[in-house]
Amino acid sequence: MSGVDPERRGLLRGRQAALPFPPWAATDFTERCNRCNACIRACESGVLVRGDGGFPRIDFTRAGCHFCAACVDVCEREAFDVPFTNAPWTLRPRLADGCLAARGVVCRACEDVCEAAAIRFQPQLGGRAILQIDTDACTGCGACVAACPVDVLMMEEAA
Ligand code: SF4
Ligand code: SF4
Ligand code: SF4
Structure with a gap:
């Protein structure tokens, strides 16, 4: 890759x-x-x-x-919410068009780095695969965004 x-x-x-x-x-x-x-x-x-x-x-x-x-x-300015009663943020990854796997190219870079095992692929005809994100399992760490070689994952506020 x-x-x-x-x-x-x-x-x-x-x-x-x-x-x-x-x-x-x-x-x-x-x-x-x-x-x-x-x-x-x-x-x-x-x-x-x-x-x-x-x-x-x-x-x-x-x-x-x-x-x-x-x-x-x-941080000496107490600019953070502690103790951690709230989630660190509500950001979650969104997939844009252009995923390599959806075009039949073997790519699992995002899945490989996801420690929460929140990314799965649903096989399609012709060797293609559709990426699915388990938003409940996802921690919002964003590791998948950095791993994607074609920048089709981005973090957004969860709906
Ligand atoms: S944001 Fe983190 S936990 Fe969520 S799908 Fe990406 S790598 Fe997995
Ligand atoms: S990895 Fe995240 S939590 Fe840790 S210092 Fe960096 S921004 Fe803060
Ligand atoms: S790393 Fe990017 S191109 Fe590769 S399967 Fe994941 S979203 Fe698709």
Whole structure:
């Protein structure tokens, strides 16, 4: 499978609305966060980046979130909802047109990285397969987004 075209990813990012805040971000996150970026340095997955306005943002094209809470632990401004009474966020992956498996190309990159086993494929005639996401099993980690070589998975607020 070919690698991901960085230029294409850049264009994709440019088309996106503002990237999400880190998991468990408080509702008044932008008022509490002083943009010190300590959370970005603490994030070992690489999913956190300095985004719009200098605030930390989640960029799923780079990696998934491990929900390790290192970003929360390092924050001195209490910009997160703790204790964790709420879900880290309500983001879930959505599949756009262009999945390789739907065209008969053998690709299971998203399934391979999904630790929640939330991705399955329904075989079709002609070697094609239709991707199905179990939204109950899905944790919203976004690992599948980063793994997809053709960028047809994206994270959106669950309906
Ligand atoms: S929970 Fe962990 S992996 Fe996710 S953004 Fe925070 S530090 Fe990064
Ligand atoms: S976002 Fe959901 S479907 Fe994607 S890898 Fe994570 S748990 Fe699996
Ligand atoms: S990684 Fe992307 S192209 Fe491959 S099966 Fe998953 S959604 Fe389809």
